[in-house]
Amino acid sequence: MHSDQTKSALSAKQLNSEDTLRVGECINHKRQLEAFCTVCHVLICPTCLMFGEHKGHLVDQMDKATKDLRTQMDSAAKEGLLKLEKTETVLVDIRHTKLTFEESKQKVLKEIEQTFATIFKLIKQRKDEVVNLINQHYEIQVNNIDTQEQIWMDKQSRAYDVIKLAKSTNDYQLLEKATYILESLDILRQTPTYKNVFIVNSIDTTFNTNNISLNLSEFQKGLQNWIKLGESVLIQFKC
Ligand SMILES: [Zn+2]
Ligand SMILES: [Zn+2]
Missing domain, CATH: 3.30.160.60 (Classic Zinc Finger)
Incomplete structure (x- = not known):
């Protein structure tokens, strides 16, 4: 007052x-x-x-x-x-300015909404891709191991069979199995070799774009400051 x-x-x-x-x-x-x-x-x-x-x-x-x-x-x-017009024209200008600000705010908020929605979508997409890559990689590698497990279980059962047949007193039956016995002995004679399989030791978190590489902490730092207020535009109103 x-x-x-x-x-x-x-x-x-x-x-x-x-x-x-x-x-x-x-x-x-x-x-x-x-x-x-x-x-x-x-x-x-x-x-x-x-x-x-x-x-x-x-x-x-x-x-x-x-x-x-x-x-x-x-x-x-x-x-x-x-006279009413004296104040009215100025009031019209002031109210127009208020309206401009409300519209501008809504526009920028919408832009933020859309930008983040796009980024969230891209990140989710990339996560799913990477998870798929890992699943595929491990499936192939574990398949290789499974194959070898199967081969060696087969060898084990051949050895077991040969032991059983060796105890047999039935010559006829033994000679009937000659092919299987000889084949098994050949297989069991093979010395184990080494197979290469690969585990993924870690994930590469480097952010690459246009020959620029950022390590994870640099990228996170960039992300923390990402999205700022852009240049402000001067608005003048009569008052
Ligand atoms: Zn006085
Ligand atoms: Zn007085």
């Missing part, structure tokens, strides 16, 4: 209840308001003027002050200062 209103000892009730200005009482000194301070533009009582905060200020009688004020209001009206 304007300080003049507290200095003016006129209460709001008095202002509202009557169309014509009625002289009230000074809230500071409980004396009748009798003069108008032309420095502070408030009604004052004699104590205000003589001992109070308006001591030494230029004062007018109330009818003179009223006349002066009316003159100023009349000439303002003649100048066209009070």
Whole structure:
């Protein structure tokens, strides 16, 4: 609130209840308001003027002050200062500016939403791809191992069969199995060799683009600062 209103000892009730200005009482000194301070533009009582905060200020009688004020209001009206269009055009500009800001905010928020949605989608896609690559790699490698396990289980069962047949006293039956026995002995004579299989020791987290490589912490650091406010555009509004 304007300080003049507290200095003016006129209460709001008095202002509202009557169309014509009625002289009230000074809230500071409980004396009748009798003069108008032309420095502070408030009604004052004699104590205000003589001992109070308006001591030494230029004062007018109330009818003179009223006349002066009316003159100023009349000439303002003649100048066209009070015309609706005078304030309306500026208000239109101010409200247009507000609207521009609301629209701009919504546009930028939408951009952020779309950008992050795209990135989340790309990251999810890449994750699924990498998981697939790992699954494929291990499937192939483990298949190689499984094949060898199968081969060696077969060798083991051949050895078991040969042991059983060796104990047989039935010559006819033994000779019937000669091919299987000899083939098995050949197979069992083979010495084990080494097969190469590969495990993935870790993942390569280097971020590569256009001959630029960033290690994971550099990439994460970039990500932390990624998406900033762009250049601001100057908007002027009439006021
Ligand atoms: Zn007073
Ligand atoms: Zn004063």
